[in-house]
Amino acid sequence: MKNNFLSTLFVGIDVSSKTNVLCALDFQGNKLLNLKALNNHPGAESILESILDCLNSNSLNFVVIALESTSFYSTHIANFLSSNEVLLAYSPMVYCLNPKTIANYRKSFVDMDKTDPLDAYIIADFARCGRIKSQPWRGAQFLALQRLTRHRLHLVEAIAKEKTYMVSNVYLKFSQLTVLEKADRPFSNTYGATSEAVLTEFLSLEDIAYSSIEDLVAFIKDKGKNRFSNPVGTAELLQKAARDSYRLDKVLYEPLNIAIASSFNVIKALQIEIKEIDKAIERNIKGINTTEYQSLISIPGIGPVFASGILAEIGSITSFSSNDALAKYAGLTWRQKQSGDYSADETNMTKTGNKYLRYYLIEAANSVRNRTPEFNEYYHKKFNEVPNHQHKRALALTSRKLVRLVFGLLTKNQIYSNSKVGEVQ
Structure with missing residues (x-):
């Protein structure tokens, strides 16, 4: 915040x-x-x-407005105040704050009651003390893109949840x-097309266990569209797995088949919706941050969807002073655990930042x-450094390396080239 603090009104809103x-x-x-109003347009x-x-009667020239990010309930009031033409004369800075941040700040007040007016006071005081480190509200244009990219993550999480439920x-x-x-x-994929066919088209395991290898091979070739390099070996593994599995009472097979088929249908429906959302994201991103968008999609492996997801949460890269600030905003940082001569080898990712950007x-x-x-x-180097949690650790550290690259390209308006990888700090 670059406003003149002595001429600034600090507003806290408990939503x-x-x-x-x-x-x-x-x-x-x-x-x-102090006031209370309905959370609607009037x-x-x-x-x-x-x-x-209040600004006019106290001869103040600037206003900082802070709200807790209370689910989606703070969206309308934040967008209304940040885009109002009359208020623009006072250079409004509107912030949606992490409730966890406000809860921690509240602890500095000894023996304070928990009421809505006091909550609003604490939010206003947090802004007054210059403690806000997050980025200001960016308006409807980014909100439109965010609605799509965040909904896409919602669908991805729904698929993961359905798969987890389906395992039982x-x-x-x-x-x-x-x-x-x-x-x-x-x-290799329990949720693939051939696996789905095995789980839904064979009523019981006996149908697999006592089927001839030739019939299973033909089935696998047909459902796998001849993509299996060793269909005989696959058929033998499938038959052995069927013979080693527990048997159920026959009355259970049909209900299980119906439930499993239903889960596969849900997953397919969600995947279709994701494809439609991807198309909408590509249409929406075309009018936003053209230069930054071109910088991101120039990186091999980053297409329109990933670039849009990143830009929808970052907004303008000028909001971040360094790649460390960007990483902190995404929650791609790690807490230190040190006492005396002891320093922990394993530390947890903070995950206190923007979960959508992190994803x-x-x-x-x-x-x-x-x-x-x-x-x-770099990924394989980090993968081989530890015996446990290898993939998660290596991927998280690789993500942190990507943050440096993204920050470097966006701040310099550069297109990716091989010679630049690893040099942008």
């Missing part, structure tokens, strides 16, 4: 589904305004009028298929490392 409670302070901490108009009256039914029907070691599995950076890093030798070498 709920039905009401907004407001408290306004000057730089000396004097309460200049209520927002009354809040705006009160803020303008798959285990009941075909227990060995879910617990075999990688080398002994007939299919798209990690997914982008996973894609980039498969297409860029520099990132691939």
Whole structure:
């Protein structure tokens, strides 16, 4: 915040589904305004009028407005205040703050009650003390893109949740298929087309266990569209897994088949929706941050969707002073554990930043490392450094390396080239 603090009004708003409670302070901490309004358009108009009256009556030239990011309930009031033409004369800076940050700041006040007016006061005081490190509200243009990129993550999480739920039914029907070691599995992907056909088209395990190898090979070739390099070996592994699995009472097979088929249908439907969202994202990104977008998609492995997901959360790279600030905003930082001569080798990722930005950076890093030798070498170097949690650790550190590259390209308006990888700090 570059405003003149002595001439600034600091507004804190405690947001709920039905009401907004407001408290306004000057730089000396004097309460200049307290009010409660409905969380609707007329209520927002009354809040705006009160803020303008307070600014004029106290001869203040700037306004900082801070709200807790309370689910989606803070979206309308934040967008209303940040885009109002009359308030623009006071250079408004609107911030949606992490509730965890405000909860921690509240601890500095000894023996304070928990009420909506006091919550608003604490938010205003947090802004007054210059403690805000997050980025200001960026308006409807980025909100439109965010709605798409964040909804895409919602769909991805829904697929993951459905797959997790589905495992219990798959285990009941075909227990060995879910617990075999990688080398002994007939299919690399339990949720693939051939695996789906096995789980839904064979009523019971006896149909697999006592089928001829020739018939199973023909089935696998047909469902796998002749993509299996060793269909005989796959058929033998499948038959062995069926013979080693638990048997169920016959009355259970049909209900399990119906449940498993239903889960596959849900997953397919969600995957279709993701494809539609991807198309919408590509259409929406074309009018936003053209230069920054071209910089990101120039990186091998980053396409329109990952680039949009990153830009929707970053907004303008000028909001970040360094790649460390960008990494902190994404939650790609690690806490130190040290006492005396002891320093912990394993530390947890903070994950206190923007979870959407973190998701798209990690997914982008996973894609980039498969297409860029520099990132691939770095990933395997980190993978081999530890015996436990190898992939998660290596991918997280590779994501942190990608942050440096992204920050360097966006701040310098550069297109990616091999000679630049690893040099942008």
